[in-house]
Amino acid sequence: MELNGLTRIQSKIRTSRISREYGIDALAEHLETYMPADQIAQVRSAYEYGARQHRGQFRKTGEPYIYHPLAVARILANMQLDATTLMAAILHDVIEDTDAARDEVAQRFGSEVAALVDGVSKLDKAQFRSREQATAESFRKLMLAMTHDIRVILVKLADRLHNMRTLGGMSPKKRAQIARETLDIYAPIARRLGINTMREELEEKGFANLYPRRYEVLLRASRSITGDRRTLLREIEENLSRAVAAEGLTATVRGRRKNLYSIYRKMREKHRRFLDVFDLYGVRVIVNTVDECYRVLGIVHHRYRPISEQFNDYIANPKLNGYQSLHTTVLARGGIKFEVQIRTREMDQIAESGIAAHWQYKLGESVGKLGNLDANAWLGHLAEMTEGERDSLAFVDNLRMDLFPDEVYVFTPKGQIIQLAKGSTCVDFAYAVHTELGNRCVAARVDGHLAPLNNQLQSGQTVEIITAKHARPNAAWLHFLRTGKARSGVRNYLKNQREDKARELGERLLEKALSDLGLSLRRLSRTDIDRGLAEMGEASLPALYAAIGLGRRLAPLVARHFLASDAPVAAGRRAKPLAVQGTEGLVVEFAKCCHPVPGDAIHGQASIGRGLVVHRTGCAYSSRKGASNDRVELTWADNVSGEYDVDLRVTAANERGLLANISSRIADGGCSIENVNFPERGGALVTIRFLISVRDRQHLASVIRRIRRIPQVEKVERS
Structure with missing residues (x-):
C-alpha cells in the first residue's frame, strides 16, 4: 500500500x-x-x-x-x-x-x-x-x-x-x-x-x-574523445570567425556533433571503425548571400588544406528535399579531418525546417516553392504512386525505396535535369519523365551510346529513351528498379493486364459452362443476369468474369446461378472443350508437374489466385489434388503459339563429353535449354534431366530422335 x-x-x-x-x-x-x-x-x-x-x-x-x-x-x-x-x-x-x-x-x-x-x-x-x-x-x-x-x-x-x-x-x-x-x-x-x-x-x-547496447558503446566512445576534439573545434571556430570578419563579412560560425545514428550508418555502409569516421564533429558557417558562401569557401581553403574528393556543391545542385549548402572536408592541426558546411540564412532555415518553412506563421505562405524546395513536385509524384499502387503493403515497400538519402542528376536530350535515387537505371529514368514513356521503353542511349535498360546511371549523363509501339513492361524489371514510382508503374501495368486477361478467360469459361447446361450468354435475359449477380454479390459481369478467370469462382457453379427456376438442365449434353491459345499470359499457367505442350491431351483446373492451371491428361498430381467441379475440359486452339517447357530425362553411358554432346543435339533441334540437373558421377550409367522449350509435340519428338541417335544414350523420356 x-x-x-x-x-x-x-x-x-x-x-x-x-x-x-x-x-x-x-x-x-x-x-x-x-x-x-x-x-x-x-x-x-x-x-x-x-x-x-x-x-x-x-x-x-x-x-x-x-x-x-x-x-x-x-x-x-x-x-x-x-x-x-x-x-x-x-x-x-x-x-x-x-x-x-x-x-x-x-x-x-x-x-x-x-x-x-x-x-x-x-x-x-x-x-x-x-x-x-x-x-x-x-x-x-x-x-x-x-x-x-x-x-x-x-x-x-x-x-x-x-x-x-x-x-x-x-x-x-x-x-x-x-x-x-x-x-x-x-x-x-x-x-x-x-x-x-x-x-x-x-x-x-x-x-x-x-x-x-550499440548506442551505449558509440556514446561512450564519442565521449572518450570529446576533450581533444572540442578544444580543436573551439580553436577552428575562433580562427574562422576572425578570418571571415577580416574580409568584412558578417557570419555565424558554430560547431556541431554528428548524431550517433549517422555515425553508425557510415560505419556499417563503409565498413569503418569508429575512429575512422572523420566527421564526428564539424563546423557550420552561415552568411547572408550566395556570393558570400563561395567567398567563405575560399577563406576556409586558404586556412586549411582541403581534401578535393570530399567536396560537394549542393548550392549549384540542391538535394531533392531542397537542401542547399557547400560541404568541404579539410585537415586541421594534427592531421585531423573535419567538415565545414557553408550556407545562407535562408538555406539554413530550409535545412532545419524543410517543407515546414512553408507553413511557418510569419511566412504566411501555402505549399509552393521556397528557395529551391519544390514541395509540389514530390507530393505530385507521391499522389501518383499512391493512386497507382492499390496493394497497401506494396505501396509501403515502394515508399521505402523512394525515401533515399543520395541522388544522381541526369539530363534529358532537351537539357532538363532529372533527379533520381542513387543506383537508378534507364527504366527508372523513363518512369520519372512520364509513366507512358516507361511503359513503352525498349532500350536507351546514354551519352549517345546504346545501353541496356538495367544500366545504372551516373550524375551528368544524358539519357534518351527508345520506345516501341507494342512494347510493354516486363515483370523482370522489378529486380533492378530503384525508385518507387517505377516499381509502382510496372506493377500497376501488370495488374491491369492480368485483370484484362482474366476477364477474357473468365468470359470464355462461363460461356463453356453455360453451354454444358444448354444456355449461352447471349440468350440470357437481363432479369436472369441481374438475379444471378445479386445472388453471388458481384457488381457486374466484367467483375464476375475476372473472378472466374483468376480462379476465385468456378464457372460450372456460377453458370447454375443464371438458370431460371423453372429451366430444365440439358441432360447428357457434351459441349466443345475450351480452346487454349497459349497467349493468355498471366491467368493461364502450364503445370510444372507434367509440362503440357501443344498436341498433348489436356484438361484444366481452376486455382484460386492462379487462374486456370493446364495439366496433361493422366497427370497423377492433378488427379490427386483436383475435384470434379473445378475440372475444365480443354483442347489446343488451331493458332496456338509460343514455346513451352518440357522436362526430359536422358539415361546414358557415363563418358567424357556426354553433356556437351547432348546439349549440342538439343541446340541443333532449335531448342533452348532452360535448366540442367546433372547428378554426381558414379556408376556406368548416369541420368541427366533437361528442362527445354519446344513449340509443340512434333518439335519435341524431333528433338528426342536427335538425342537417341547419340551412341551413349540408352533411353530418353518425358518426366
Whole structure:
C-alpha cells in the first residue's frame, strides 16, 4: 500500500511539473510571441474540447492523456506553425480514441482542421486480416491525405517524435518495433521533406531504442574523445570567425556533433571503425548571400588544406528535399579531418525546417516553392504512386525505396535535369519523365551510346529513351528498379493486364459452362443476369468474369446461378472443350508437374489466385489434388503459339563429353535449354534431366530422335 501511495504521489508531482511546463498556459504564452490573440483563443478552445474528450484517459507513463497532444502542439509551435496546424495537433487523437466524429470536429473548428485530424487518424484494425495490413493501409491513408495538405505529415511527425521521447512506458519488444518503424519510415520522410531538426532526434532516439547496447558503446566512445576534439573545434571556430570578419563579412560560425545514428550508418555502409569516421564533429558557417558562401569557401581553403574528393556543391545542385549548402572536408592541426558546411540564412532555415518553412506563421505562405524546395513536385509524384499502387503493403515497400538519402542528376536530350535515387537505371529514368514513356521503353542511349535498360546511371549523363509501339513492361524489371514510382508503374501495368486477361478467360469459361447446361450468354435475359449477380454479390459481369478467370469462382457453379427456376438442365449434353491459345499470359499457367505442350491431351483446373492451371491428361498430381467441379475440359486452339517447357530425362553411358554432346543435339533441334540437373558421377550409367522449350509435340519428338541417335544414350523420356 505504501508503494502504491508513493507511486501516486510521484505521478501527481510529475503531472504537476508537466502542467506547468507544457500545459495550455505555457503553450499560449509561447504563441504570444508570433500569433494574434484571436487565433490563440481558437487554440485554447481546441484544448478545452480535447481535454473533455480525453477525460479519464491516461498514458502508460502515468500522466493524463491530454498532455500528449499538447506536447505535439508545442513541438509544432516551436517551429512557429499556424493556428490550424496547432488545433489539429491538439485534436489529432479525438476521432481515433474518443467518441468524437469528424463532422462534429468540422462543425466546431472548421473543415480544414477536421481534414487534418482525419488524415492522421488510423483505420480500424478490425477491418483487416492482419496487423501488418492494417498498419500499411493506415499509412497509405496518411500519405494520401498528405498529398492534399502537407500539414498532415507535420502533425504525424510531431506525434511520432513525442512518442519516441516517452517510449519508457513500453515493453522492450514494443519499443524496438516502434523504433524500427521510425528509422525505416518516419525519419526518412523527415529527411525527404528537409526537416532536419525532427529527423536527427527521430534517428537518435530510434537508434537508442532499437539497438540500445550499440548506442551505449558509440556514446561512450564519442565521449572518450570529446576533450581533444572540442578544444580543436573551439580553436577552428575562433580562427574562422576572425578570418571571415577580416574580409568584412558578417557570419555565424558554430560547431556541431554528428548524431550517433549517422555515425553508425557510415560505419556499417563503409565498413569503418569508429575512429575512422572523420566527421564526428564539424563546423557550420552561415552568411547572408550566395556570393558570400563561395567567398567563405575560399577563406576556409586558404586556412586549411582541403581534401578535393570530399567536396560537394549542393548550392549549384540542391538535394531533392531542397537542401542547399557547400560541404568541404579539410585537415586541421594534427592531421585531423573535419567538415565545414557553408550556407545562407535562408538555406539554413530550409535545412532545419524543410517543407515546414512553408507553413511557418510569419511566412504566411501555402505549399509552393521556397528557395529551391519544390514541395509540389514530390507530393505530385507521391499522389501518383499512391493512386497507382492499390496493394497497401506494396505501396509501403515502394515508399521505402523512394525515401533515399543520395541522388544522381541526369539530363534529358532537351537539357532538363532529372533527379533520381542513387543506383537508378534507364527504366527508372523513363518512369520519372512520364509513366507512358516507361511503359513503352525498349532500350536507351546514354551519352549517345546504346545501353541496356538495367544500366545504372551516373550524375551528368544524358539519357534518351527508345520506345516501341507494342512494347510493354516486363515483370523482370522489378529486380533492378530503384525508385518507387517505377516499381509502382510496372506493377500497376501488370495488374491491369492480368485483370484484362482474366476477364477474357473468365468470359470464355462461363460461356463453356453455360453451354454444358444448354444456355449461352447471349440468350440470357437481363432479369436472369441481374438475379444471378445479386445472388453471388458481384457488381457486374466484367467483375464476375475476372473472378472466374483468376480462379476465385468456378464457372460450372456460377453458370447454375443464371438458370431460371423453372429451366430444365440439358441432360447428357457434351459441349466443345475450351480452346487454349497459349497467349493468355498471366491467368493461364502450364503445370510444372507434367509440362503440357501443344498436341498433348489436356484438361484444366481452376486455382484460386492462379487462374486456370493446364495439366496433361493422366497427370497423377492433378488427379490427386483436383475435384470434379473445378475440372475444365480443354483442347489446343488451331493458332496456338509460343514455346513451352518440357522436362526430359536422358539415361546414358557415363563418358567424357556426354553433356556437351547432348546439349549440342538439343541446340541443333532449335531448342533452348532452360535448366540442367546433372547428378554426381558414379556408376556406368548416369541420368541427366533437361528442362527445354519446344513449340509443340512434333518439335519435341524431333528433338528426342536427335538425342537417341547419340551412341551413349540408352533411353530418353518425358518426366
